[in-house]
Amino acid sequence: MEFNAVILAGGRATRLGGVPKPSLKYDGGTLLSHALQTAQGATSVVVVGPDVDGDPLPESVLIAREEPAFAGPAAAIAAGLAALKTGPPSEWTLVLACDMPKASAGIARLFEALKTNPSVEGVMAVSVDGRKQPLLGVYSTAALEREVDAASHGPGLTDSPVFRLLARLNLLDVGVPAGSTDDVDTWEDAAALGIDYELEANVKSQEETLEDWCRTLLQAFELEGVEVDINEVLAVAGVAAHSVVRPAAPLTTFIAGYAAGMARGIGQASDDASMNAALDLARKIAKEYSETGTDAE
Numbered sequence: 001m002e003f004n005a006v007i008l009a010g011g012r013a014t015r016l017g018g019v020p021k022p023s024l025k026y027d028g029g030t031l032l033s034h035a036l037q038t039a040q041g042a043t044s045v046v047v048v049g050p051d052v053d054g055d056p057l058p059e060s061v062l063i064a065r066e067e068p069a070f071a072g073p074a075a076a077i078a079a080g081l082a083a084l085k086t087g088p089p090s091e092w093t094l095v096l097a098c099d100m101p102k103a104s105a106g107i108a109r110l111f112e113a114l115k116t117n118p119s120v121e122g123v124m125a126v127s128v129d130g131r132k133q134p135l136l137g138v139y140s141t142a143a144l145e146r147e148v149d150a151a152s153h154g155p156g157l158t159d160s161p162v163f164r165l166l167a168r169l170n171l172l173d174v175g176v177p178a179g180s181t182d183d184v185d186t187w188e189d190a191a192a193l194g195i196d197y198e199l200e201a202n203v204k205s206q207e208e209t210l211e212d213w214c215r216t217l218l219q220a221f222e223l224e225g226v227e228v229d230i231n232e233v234l235a236v237a238g239v240a241a242h243s244v245v246r247p248a249a250p251l252t253t254f255i256a257g258y259a260a261g262m263a264r265g266i267g268q269a270s271d272d273a274s275m276n277a278a279l280d281l282a283r284k285i286a287k288e289y290s291e292t293g294t295d296a297e
Contacts, residue, residue: 001111003092005039006080007032008073008135009049010066015186015234022049024184026101026195031184035098036061038107042094044087048076049098062087071158072246073097073135074165078148078157081141092122093144097135099184101193106176110138113174121169125176131287132173133181134162143169159245161289185238188231227272236279236286243286256282 009022009032022032029037032047036058039045046062050069057063064083066075077095084093092114096103106125113123122139126132147165151157157165184190187207214228233253240252256278263274 001092001114002090003042003094003138004084004087004090004141005042005045005094005096006077006084007035007039007045007047007096007098008076008080009035009047009098010070010076011049011073012070015238016184016190020050021099021184024099024190024195026193031101031195032098034101035096035103038104039094039096043090044084046080046083047098048080048083068158070246072160074151074160074162075157077144077162077165078151081145081148084141090141092138093141094138095135097183100133100136100181101184101195102179102182103136106136106174106180109174109176110136113172114138117172119170120172122166123172123174124166125181126173127176127181128178131181132163133183134166136176136181137166137171139166139169139171159247161244163243186231186234228275232276232279236283239283240286244289248286252282252286 011021013019013021022030022035024031026034036045036047044062045060046064047057048064048066050065062083064076064079066072066079080095081093084090094107103125110123110125114120117123121143122137124132124134125136144165147168148157151160151165182189182193184193184195210230214230218224218226218228236256237249237253241249244252257275259281260274260278263278
């Protein structure tokens, strides 16, 4: 089955201290090189993102950048489609985030599903725990271009969720092998996947800085006795950024913290219980928002 490929290699990597994800090392190569290998067989490949030092691209690979920079994966997909128009057309487009080093395990399942379900407009990977991953999917090129064009006549795609871009497509959810959709958002994710990074000292410095800043804020608000799980707060912020829009991250954590404070103030629960409940609810709502692809009422 012929296809083109859009590899997403941008993003601020805020929870990685700004370290470019494509340059992280896994199993002897960079994450970007693994993504290119996963897309092997594509007629044309475009990498959407900033230049990656130390990982030169093959001459045949196209390079694109979303406008404005860091406008999110939906805008990056649109930029990739535009770049692919300069080469041979293809009925299908593989969309792949470069931070899923085991994605190749799921590719065969996606194409098998397409062959046995020719009436659909695409297939999307679903992890073993039921989470949909739109950045590991194969979609009708014409359908993607149609939705990008529709968005250009409306609110646009800047900071728009990918699920919203795909909302009107007739898609088939396809279960993929365990680990296929594991991605790298935090250093904990990287460690779990066995990903190396040479500037470990800088990472530690960032973690220490966050802990020190957290203590400073708690002292300023006279909350020295409150325990804050920094990783959990950042994780919820990440879910909101990916599932809604990027600016939703600070807004979500602020509202969750405010709700936790209100619950604690009226004696509903302890500090830990109220904070955990607020963060769990915020995460749940953000995930549900991404799956509906519509604004909450």
